[in-house]
Amino acid sequence: MRDPLSSKIKDIQPSGIRKFFDIVTEMKDAISLGVGEPDFDTPWRIRQEGIRSLEKGRTFYTSNAGLKELKIEISKYLSERCDLDYDYQSEILITVGGSEAIDIAFRAMLDEGDEVIIPQPSYVSYVPCCELAGGKPVVIDLKNENEFKLTPQELEEAITDRTKILLLSFPNNPTGAIMTKEELEPLVEIIKKHDIYVISDEIYSELSYKGRHYSIAAFPGMKERTLVINGFSKGFAMTGWRLGYVCGPVRIIEQMFKIHQYAIMCAPTNSQYAAMVGLRKCIPEVDKMRASYDERRRFLMKEFKKIGLPCFEPFGAFYVFPCIKEFGMSSEDFATRLLQEEKVAVVPGTAFGACGEGFLRISYAYSIEDLRVAIGRLASFIDKLRKEEDA
Amino acid sequence: MREEILKALEANGRIELAGLADKFGVPETEVANEIAAMEREGIICGYHALVNWDKVRDDHVTALIEVRVTPQKERGFDRLAKKIYQFPEVDTIALISGSYDFLVVIKGQTLRETATFVNEQLAVMDGIISTATHFVLKKYKDHGTLMNSEEREERMPVSL
Numbered sequence: 077m078r079d080p081l082s083s084k085i086k087d088i089q090p091s092g093i094r095k096f097f098d099i100v101t102e103m104k105d106a107i108s109l110g111v112g113e114p115d116f117d118t119p120w121r122i123r124q125e126g127i128r129s130l131e132k133g134r135t136f137y138t139s140n141a142g143l144k145e146l147k148i149e150i151s152k153y154l155s156e157r158c159d160l161d162y163d164y165q166s167e168i169l170i171t172v173g174g175s176e177a178i179d180i181a182f183r184a185m186l187d188e189g190d191e192v193i194i195p196q197p198s199y200v201s202y203v204p205c206c207e208l209a210g211g212k213p214v215v216i217d218l219k220n221e222n223e224f225k226l227t228p229q230e231l232e233e234a235i236t237d238r239t240k241i242l243l244l245s246f247p248n249n250p251t252g253a254i255m256t257k258e259e260l261e262p263l264v265e266i267i268k269k270h271d272i273y274v275i276s277d278e279i280y281s282e283l284s285y286k287g288r289h290y291s292i293a294a295f296p297g298m299k300e301r302t303l304v305i306n307g308f309s310k311g312f313a314m315t316g317w318r319l320g321y322v323c324g325p326v327r328i329i330e331q332m333f334k335i336h337q338y339a340i341m342c343a344p345t346n347s348q349y350a351a352m353v354g355l356r357k358c359i360p361e362v363d364k365m366r367a368s369y370d371e372r373r374r375f376l377m378k379e380f381k382k383i384g385l386p387c388f389e390p391f392g393a394f395y396v397f398p399c400i401k402e403f404g405m406s407s408e409d410f411a412t413r414l415l416q417e418e419k420v421a422v423v424p425g426t427a428f429g430a431c432g433e434g435f436l437r438i439s440y441a442y443s444i445e446d447l448r449v450a451i452g453r454l455a456s457f458i459d460k461l462r463k464e465e466d467a
Numbered sequence: 468m469r470e471e472i473l474k475a476l477e478a479n480g481r482i483e484l485a486g487l488a489d490k491f492g493v494p495e496t497e498v499a500n501e502i503a504a505m506e507r508e509g510i511i512c513g514y515h516a517l518v519n520w521d522k523v524r525d526d527h528v529t530a531l532i533e534v535r536v537t538p539q540k541e542r543g544f545d546r547l548a549k550k551i552y553q554f555p556e557v558d559t560i561a562l563i564s565g566s567y568d569f570l571v572v573i574k575g576q577t578l579r580e581t582a583t584f585v586n587e588q589l590a591v592m593d594g595i596i597s598t599a600t601h602f603v604l605k606k607y608k609d610h611g612t613l614m615n616s617e618e619r620e621e622r623m624p625v626s627l
Binding site: 091097100101106108110111112113115199200249250370371374375378421423427428444 | 486489490622623624625626627
């Protein structure tokens with residue numbers, strides 16, 4: 077029989093820590109700090125609108141690019157919250173989560189061999205999506221001492237003649253790092269100088285704990301070379317609704333539109349109506365959730381200090397990224413032992429790139445009570461390891 | 468900071484002051500002092516546990532009693548209110564706009580005790596025109612808290 081598969085897909089590496097995930101899933105009584113989604117239910121008003129839209133029989137396709145009213149709300153929201161100015165008619169495309177936007181952005185922009193600079197640790201889909209689109213990922217290993225921010229020097233060194241896109245994902249999953257306006261500014265000069273485009277995944281933009289999130293697209297001259305990807309999953313606690321959007325220059329959006337039209341048709345109608353209410357009515361609830369995450373973040377930082385676990389203070393998303401190098405074992409070994417001996421699940425940093433070795437991603441999308449129990453167990457595990465070392 | 472402290476305490480009367488202090492970026496003693504001041508000023512009037520008595524004994528009832536009264540000259544409603552709230556059985560009493568005057572809540576009594584109280588103490592009091600007693604059948608949410616919280620964790624244990 078002939079090989080049914082494309083060589084491209086066979087070359088894509090499956091996530092290396094699947095084995096670890098299987099153990100977590102099977103262990104029923106473990107406390108997990110491993111999830112990448114909010115613990116809050118979607119605000120009730122949004123859910124109500126989802127139900128109402130079904131009752132009203134809004135069960136048909138919407139226009140390919142998404143509901144006009146939703147795009148208008150997004151345009152308003154972005155201008156109020158992020159100082160971004162997008163025309164709802166031509167510069168915004170509603171997608172099936174931010175994930176679809178990442179995929180079709182690469183597909184619309186890359187030719188075989190074009191290089192995409194992907195700073196890691198970062199979300200797991202960038203590299204495979206880039207490769208599937210024929211691009212060549214060029215990974216930058218971000219540094220703990222820089223609090224996992226991208227420095228101008230690191231960027232400059234990664235650029236070649238084939239560099240076409242820089243992928244930015246701040247606030248970052250898994251490190252929780254953010255980049256402020258001042259920290260982005262020197263990158264802007266380099267990007268313009270080398271005529272590079274930016275795909276900025278800002279899905280965690282609402283979860284920024286040190287002043288408001290600043291988008292790189294807001295710098296003068298950057299809008300025309302940036303795709304901003306955002307969505308409702310994190311800030312509005314709507315992961316399962318699968319709704320995101322991408323904003324950018326018309327000449328890119330209209331090509332992405334073609335892929336979206338042929339491959340997807342449109343984002344879920346029900347979710348679009350619900351999200352509209354989210355933008356109109358639920359910002360106070362988003363603010364409340366942010367305040368709650370922030371409280372947990374501070375709690376964790378304080379507990380780490382007590383344990384003596386080194387961790388830079390992250391100001392975004394809902395992750396902390398402590399360093400476990402002192403124990404002389406791999407992230408995966410550490411996570412596996414922590415799970416087996418103390419029944420606490422965290423994600424090894426290596427899930428997000430090789431440079432995540434020596435780190436753990438700990439999610440604080442959990443109640444303070446859960447965090448307290450889990451951190452208590454982590455503390456006793458670390459205590460045990462240190463005693464082993466001394467012995 | 469005051470209003471923030473009050474909101475936090477209203478949601479959780481036993482919240483750790485250290486956590487609150489962190490939130491405002493002030494020393495813990497400052498939060499404690501602020502709370503003590505608000506207690507003195509009568510802004511914080513008390514701390515209570517929210518108890519689901521249904522799980523403890525099944526013969527206690529909560530009654531909401533609508534009371535219509537004749538307001539008294541010069542003293543208005545206050546004097547009558549005082550006469551009612553002196554009874555230890557009365558958990559809550561409030562003057563209400565609309566078709567009746569006081570809403571009186573009686574808690575922690577049996578059905579018979581509640582009936583006796585209404586018939587023998589409340590309804591016969593001078594100045595009271597009528598009462599209408601409503602018994603709570605099931606309480607779902609109180610002070611912003613679900614009485615029977617739905618335990619559920621439907622998220623996958625790990626996701627990237």
